[in-house]
Amino acid sequence: MKETIYHTFGIDVRQFTPYGSYQSFQTAEALFLIVPVSHLREEELSELYHISQYLLNAGDPYVAVFELTNEEKPTFTHGKEQYALLKAAPPLSSRSFQQASELASFHVRGRGFPYEVSETKRVGAWKELWAKRLDQLEGFWMQQMHQKPLERFEQKFIESFPYYLGLTENAIQYLVDTELDDEPKEGDSGTVCHQRFSRMTWPHEQPLRLPVDWVFDHPTRDIAEYLRETFVQHKEDLIEEGFSFLQQYEQVTPLSSFSKRLLYSRLLFPLHYFEIVEGYYMSGENEKAYYEERLDYVLNDANRYEYFLKVFQEMSAMRSGGSPIPAIGWIQPAADLKFQ
Template identity: 45%
Template structure:
């Protein structure tokens, strides 16, 4: 790897070390992360590079910057795997008063001014078709499992739980469709730079903003995934301060909140757990089995959690009313 990097980029690698979930190395003047990107096409990487350049030009703090090879390309290969190098930004120190909600709102505001055409990483307006496609694929797989005997413990949990989550998916898709019919998007609903999955840890580890984790989408994506992750970490403790700080910085529309709610209804955490279990090696499957067990035990709590989000929003804003999903646990 050292030889390949030195030859491809013209850098002198002094020392390798772990940096968050990535490998990194020092040169005399910089720290670079080695990010695996075999799952990304070159066109996607170029769009991520453009997003990164846009945010850097707009003085967004702590954005990692793509390094180009000597040939001017973004990626390189090592042992049949594809990688990019991202230069870790120099820190000017954290803000005196750090608010994640406000910082994310400002990040999204800058992302909305991106002038280049984004197509490969664009997810805006595509949630319905992507959700339906994912649901159809899992349903076909589930039907196959139903007819196979004997089933292991995970198979049984999946076979028995899928009809419930199918119902949740259908509710989420219908809620999304109704929102697009009944409500009007506002300027705050324009596409922006978002994260594949945004959590409270996204900007902490490895401590910078990583372009290979971005998509171009509605900002509600990041808020919904943050709220979903908070349930996973804190169960029924709702982080109202995060939403208030965000809303204070970028006043949100009812269309925005309804999109967030539809995404919370869609059980993405369930899909990812099932998919990861069947795609992972045997030694990692225990982790996903425990995760699914916990998820099924807490399904009632999650219903109450997203139901309380609806009530909290109506109470705090006094303007925005989210249509209720009547079968969700009210208390």
């Protein structure tokens, strides 16, 4: 790889160090990351290239941009894989960093991108994407019902799917009702978001914004996925940290009632369940035990997730001065559930 980078970019790499799941190296002027991009189409990469250049020019101190090859291309080949070399400023260790307000500011900058986005656009597409995903999993569930004998994971999938089907249908209906009953405001326009924003997306020691993580979507995508990941991975922090995250975000950009309802519809959609089931059937034998463990964890937490949804809905009523987002009738009041 060092030789490939030298011949492709004219950069002499002395030493690689890990950055998350990527390899990185530093020069006197910059930090570089080597990122696989074989899963992205050329048109998507072109769009992400222009968005990253825009954010850099807009003054974002953490954005990474594509380093072009000697032939002015945004990607290079090593072995059988395509990679991008992403370039960022050296870490700013002295700068204070508060994730929620940084995310809100990032969304403000991203909202100003002046060109039409098509390849990475997800704004307004949630309903179709969720319905398609649900149809695919439901078809697979019906096939599995007729398979004998069943593995332990498959048995749990067959038993649990009707509940998550109902939750998904609620999420889709909630989204449809939001679009019919409420009006988007200026802050509801599309912006640069992440595939899955979490507390680990921007590590405090080196909080880089990596364009390969981005999609163009409604800002509540990132807020919802941060709250979901906090519940799934760090539930002991959820009530205090999750809701303080929301409060800090709103100190920069208050959420409209449309945004709050959109955020709630995304939390209703059980993305964490879908990703576990899909991951299990796409994984190799050596990874299946991991997905079995994750499914047990999520199923055991189903009641607590309902509690989280109800708390969110009730807290939104208190925070908005008595104009709550609509409740889901079958989810019990928070006082009737216990969060552990």
